[in-house]
Amino acid sequence: MNQGWLFQKLRWRILRNAGSLLLGNSRMRMATMLACSLLLWAGLYAAAWEGFGLMRESKLPFAGGIVGLLFDAMFFTLGCMLAFSTGLIIYASLFTGAEAKFLLTTPARADQIFGSKYQGAIVYSSWAFVVLGGPILIAYGYVFDVPWLFYLSLPVFLIGYVILAGAVGSIAAILFVNFFPQRRKQAFIGLGLLALAGVIYWAVRMLGLTRAAAGNRGALEELFGMFTLANSPMSPSRWMSGGLLHFARGEPAEALLPLALIWSHAGMCYILAAWLAKRWYRRGYNRLSAGAGGRQVHGSHWLDRVMSFCVGYLDPKTRLLVIKDFRTFRREPAQVGQLGLFAGLMLMCVINIRQFFGADLPVINQSVVSMLNLSATGLLMCAYLGRFVYPLISLEGRKFWVLGLLPLKREQLLWGKFAFAVTMTALLAGGIILISDIVLNMPLAAILLHQLNVAVLAFGLSGLCVGMSAWMPNFRETDPSKIVVGFGGTMFTVASLGYLVLAIAVVSIPYHVVLARDVVFRGETGLPLWVFAGAPIGVAAAALAIWLPMRIGARTLRGMEF
């Protein structure tokens, strides 16, 4: 039998069984996931519709060029994300997965194993296209009243682009394993840092030019020139945006060349990736398995001592549990890398956004920017807690009996994880917001209020995270990313976003509203005391967000058999 067909049948069977299990036992989970996706999709559609509507009504000069630029940038960004995420998934599934190890001992051909894994990887990683690109493109079509061919051509373009970007990521993953089998961590970090430096340099220059571009044709042209990589005639992102815009303008004949370019390159890159897999997959697997150098000795690290100092207020047993979780966290380079990347970008954004406005930052902008920074940092806290802390209890899984037999109350395990979560989030977010407020020259009252807000967020979100993870653990799963997207993880995401909005609305918004009122009405009434009334409400909300989930979580943990 054709192996390709056999793997296809295998995927369908797995999908069918998993689907009927999900529909049979977890309708609530399915409904929550669908509702969240729809909400995100609708929100993006509304924002894009508003933006394109504004562009159309205000008859902006260079509107066509701006839309083209926007699409170039969007497809370039999504293409890079797609290539990167497919590369990572291909690396994990081909070289570290248990299924791949099993298949490699059978007569399954290397290129067929790759083909099967590649399909799974692009389905997983192309969600961003559906959720991010889809609403923007459809809103564009609706606002500019484009011909129906535009909508029909969307999936044809998108599928071709997904195949192309995914194949590029796969080629990179296979080459990476074959050429950096021993020092792949260092090579990966080096490449990541190089890419980050490039992005920061590009972002800083673009912000400067955007500011100078108002009414300055030369600067505007230079700004357009910043997108050279994305809108070069050789760039697939250009083929995407050019082809789609031709369809939008009712010029289907002109759109055929970019479409053909996308599909021919997608086909060529896929064949190249499959050929590389046929030649080098087994070789790479062998190199990766055999590439481990000498035994690495792990011991105490100065970071552990810093963490121990930071949680010095805890009793020794709980402190030990915190250090255990911290060690597990810092020894996982992917986790540290992701957090470092997000925090670094956030910090760069906080510092550079001040430069963007120059020296004459109006009070109203100062206030809005500081609020945006606070909200973005809050989102970072939700993401960090959801991705790294939420799975901790579930990951104890099969070794839970070790902790269960320790001479300490089970609640203490929860409080240990809570302390770990609070310490990490408060230090990280508190530092970013402090820097942001200082560079924005915010008044002392605002700095203190924002720090209180960070504390309310850190304590409340950590309570929700740890409490809910103990309430709805998933001990069967060993992959943290699957725990995060499970029912409990989804519920925490929804709850944490709700709490974030509430905490910022009650603690910080009143202050900024009064500030805006004073600026708009040019009054200097001073700050009334009621602007701080939200602070005790925020503290009470944090206390509730700790008490209730932790209580339920502790009760679940106490009643747990292992």
Added chain:
Amino acid sequence: MIELNHVSKRYGTKTAVSGLDLHIKAGELFAFLGPNGAGKTTTIKMICGLLFPTTGSVRVGGFDVVTDGDRARELLSYVPDQPYLYEKLTGREFLQFITELYGLSKVDADRRIGEMIELFSLHDFVDDLTERYSHGMRQRTVFAAALSHRPKVLIVDEPTVGLDPRSIRLLKDLLRDETKRGTTVFLSTHSLDIAQELADRIGIVDHGRLITVGTLDTLRKQASLDGSLEDVFLKLTEESGDIQPVEAVA
């Protein structure tokens, strides 16, 4: 049927297997013994083609596992110590996948699957998703899959871990029957009584080197002991630092 010629395998600077020569003929049950970290699993992975030898060559049924790996793997089945099952497939669907992967015709596959269900008493759970299986149920399903395509070589790594006495008995009978049918069985185990009871020849590996190979009587003579395989094994592995690697050709 299995030939390892001057095989060495290095992990970075560490040598896991060194100068291994081993020839195992068709229908032989070969027990591969050694302390933890001796190089047993690395050797097995090289026979299956998961790892490539740093030096030397490995052939299965005359096919080199590096240059002609797909044809070599068509002849063998590997049952690892931690076997893999697709969690979202039923046992029957898994068996169907394996028989199709090894190219059995639909009629032959259905017949073999029926025989395997019968042989391993899978009736009660074969149509449940494998994620619900206990360790013993998983092990029986994996053995059924491994034998469903009538392999010429069966490689088994620590098969008795977690099995109850009845299942161990069944496993012993099964391995004996397979060798009678001409299947070559390469058995890596810490269970010395199984090796003593079943093996035609026994190889002992330590620190990546084959320190001895032969029948139980040969090993007893070499160790100057008349005791059980356990005594012989302990004596030989204690002395392994002084023993030069041997070449074993059946």
